[in-house]
Amino acid sequence: MTREKIIELVNSIFIEQFELEREELTPDKKIFEDLGLDSLDIVDLITGLQRKFKIPLRENEEIRQIETLADIYSLFEKLATENPDIAAKIIN
Amino acid sequence: MKRITPTLFIYLSMAFWTIIYCSIAMVVYLIALVSPKRLSGHIMRYVILYYGQTMIHIAIRPFISVKYEDQAAGDKRPGIYIFNHRSASDPFLMSIFGIEAIQVVNGWPMRLPFFGHFARSCEYIDSTKIDYEAVKEHIASLVSRGVSIMAFPEGTRSDGRVMNKFHSGIFKLAMDTKTLIYPCAIVGNEYLPDRKFRFPKCGKIVIRRLKAIETAEIEKCPTAYALKNRIRNIIQAETEKMDKDDNHENLL
Numbered sequence: 001m002t003r004e005k006i007i008e009l010v011n012s013i014f015i016e017q018f019e020l021e022r023e024e025l026t027p028d029k030k031i032f033e034d035l036g037l038d039s040l041d042i043v044d045l046i047t048g049l050q051r052k053f054k055i056p057l058r059e060n061e062e063i064r065q066i067e068t069l070a071d072i073y074s075l076f077e078k079l080a081t082e083n084p085d086i087a088a089k090i091i092n
Numbered sequence: 093m094k095r096i097t098p099t100l101f102i103y104l105s106m107a108f109w110t111i112i113y114c115s116i117a118m119v120v121y122l123i124a125l126v127s128p129k130r131l132s133g134h135i136m137r138y139v140i141l142y143y144g145q146t147m148i149h150i151a152i153r154p155f156i157s158v159k160y161e162d163q164a165a166g167d168k169r170p171g172i173y174i175f176n177h178r179s180a181s182d183p184f185l186m187s188i189f190g191i192e193a194i195q196v197v198n199g200w201p202m203r204l205p206f207f208g209h210f211a212r213s214c215e216y217i218d219s220t221k222i223d224y225e226a227v228k229e230h231i232a233s234l235v236s237r238g239v240s241i242m243a244f245p246e247g248t249r250s251d252g253r254v255m256n257k258f259h260s261g262i263f264k265l266a267m268d269t270k271t272l273i274y275p276c277a278i279v280g281n282e283y284l285p286d287r288k289f290r291f292p293k294c295g296k297i298v299i300r301r302l303k304a305i306e307t308a309e310i311e312k313c314p315t316a317y318a319l320k321n322r323i324r325n326i327i328q329a330e331t332e333k334m335d336k337d338d339n340h341e342n343l344l
Contacts (some may be wrong), residue, residue: 016314017314017315017317017318018314018315018317018318019314019317019318019321019322036257036258036317036321037260037317038259038260038261040259040260040261040264040316041260041315041316041317044315044316044317
């Protein structure tokens with residue numbers, strides 16, 4: 001359930017902020033090569049993720065390693081597992 | 093029998109008219125060198141503009157015609173001009189607009205022995221320099237002085253009629269400086285010259301300026317990424333229409 005909710009929330013950022021179509025957002029999609037984001041767009045993505053999940057990410061080293069959409073989903077799944085407060089925010 | 097191409101004639105003509113132009117413009121250039129920085133930049137931009145017009149309307153005219161179509165009803169407001177980028181000739185074509193403008197370049201042109209000096213004097217923007225706030229301030233200053241910015245957000249020439257993805261930088265700057273955008277399409281120059289800087293045949297280049305995207309509309313875009321894709325789609329649709337209209341030959 002939580003992973004599905006995470007996928008829905010992450011994808012909503014790409015749909016609302018980046019005006020991508022839902023059909024384009026498959027887990028294997030590479031953020032830079034396939035979706036065409038560049039380094040400036042990543043700043044907007046992180047800002048969007050922070051707002052959506054209400055958690056700070058600027059100091060998070062793992063966010064800088066992401067390459068695919070699946071990496072983003074897995075990162076938030078990990079954050080939710082390690083921190084019940086974050087899990088509660090995601091569920092709500 | 094080897095086909096004769098216009099390559100040599102075009103380069104000879106450009107070299108000849110460059111010498112003529114430099115001889116005439118030398119006095120103006122020297123005045124610019126001793127003028128205060130802002131005035132110097134202003135003078136140099138017109139020196140470059142008229143050089144470009146000499147190349148387009150005289151030097152290459154016997155071989156390549158350049159046609160300008162304005163769908164922005166003569167809108168004279170300064171703005172950010174966004175182009176597709178098929179050819180090395182694109183930067184020279186900017187003079188067709190007849191306006192005071194600078195270009196956003198991809199680093200290496202600033203280091204060229206002859207052109208680099210003029211690029212720096214004209215206050216061109218080096219996209220490889222990453223001081224965002226300084227560039228933002230620079231663009232705002234230029235636009236307030238009536239100077240437009242010409243940008244090729246693909247970053248490098250595409251292969252033929254393909255249009256590569258756009259980089260977001262100039263669009264973020266347009267949003268942050270509240271500068272309007274003119275989407276522009278260039279067709280017919282994909283092999284003028286080719287990637288080896290040869291001109292396989294004579295031809296016709298068409299440059300079309302589309303109606304401005306106003307700041308109110310730009311502000312509605314949630315991110316620079318969304319804005320760049322909207323502009324890219326507009327230019328893509330226009331180049332496809334123009335390629336069909338003019339039946340440009342595929343030279344290779």
